[in-house]
Amino acid sequence: MFKQMKVWLALTTIFSLLALVSACGDKSAAPDTNAPATGATVKTFAPKGNEGSVTGVVAYNGTPAAPKKIDTSADPVCGTANPNLVTEAAVVKDGKLANVFVYVKDGTTADGTKVGDYTYPTPSAAVTLDQKGCQYVPHVLGVQTNQTLTITNSDATQHNIHPTPKVNPEWNKTQANGSAPLNEKFARHEVLIPVKCNQHPWMKSYVGVLKHPFFAVSAADGSFTIKGVPPGTYTVAAWHEGGSAGTEKTMQVTVPASGSGKADFAFGDAATASTGSGLQMMPALDVPMIGRH
Ligand SMILES: [Cu+2]
Secondary structure, three states, X not given: OHHHHHHHHHHHHHHHHXXXXXXXXXXXXXXXXOOOOOOOOOEEOOOOOOOEEEEXXXXXXXXXXXXXXXOOOOOHHHHHHOOOOEOOOOOEEOOEEOOOEEEEEEEEEOOOOEHHHEEOOOOOOOEEEXXXXXXXXXXXXXXXXXXXXXXXXXXOOOEEEEEOOOOOOOOOEEEOOOOOOEEEOOOOOEEEEEEEEOOOOOOEEEEEEEXXXXXXXXXXXXXXXXXXXXXXXXXXXXXXXXXXXXXEEEEEEEEOOOOEEEOOEEEEHHHHHHHHHOXXXXXXXXXXXXXXX
């Protein structure tokens, strides 16, 4: 009698534990990569007035592949609108690289809060991605999670916008010439989402989706400024397209109160070589973006 009771108690305990484990499993599988780390106190980020910035220039060492002229004969409208359309895989001018997505990847603000443990208000202003001259303008852009991305068609032809994300839902939508803008959102952090056009195979764009507003894209002269960064020490990442998933380099940057932290990056052949041989200089880490999420 006693023995039976013991067995029953043991079984009950095992089943309770199993239930607990599976409940935890469900929780960790919840589809929200924006959630702060388990146990972290959720704080809403609010500027204190002593924010600074991360500034820098992205260089391109070596000679990039020359832009290729795009054959637009499949759609005469594109050839008329943009007869000199070229590829944008590496837009380099005077050794400086445009279209690099630079962002705060990780780090801790001066008050000891990890940047990922804050929640950030969603901006009410939309970011626009235009289709103009049968290319995406801009070529690289950033939005915050759930911020509206307005997609416009300035061309006299039809486009088909087709983001191919890994963690957000995939979709594609036809946008005829003259039709209303599309308003879309991405709910989850993802750096970066490739965007293509099913009508025009050369059209490419990349959308970085971050939960926070600390990102920028390098301009034609390679320069960028990430504004409104709270004082702290961060891992700043620079991402550039190429290969299957692009290349990302990172460096540590300290932003002083109301000041500026410097983050100069370099891509290209020579930059890759120096990354391999100059460990004592703590060069920017060259991390191939394989299996990122
Ligand atoms: Cu198109």
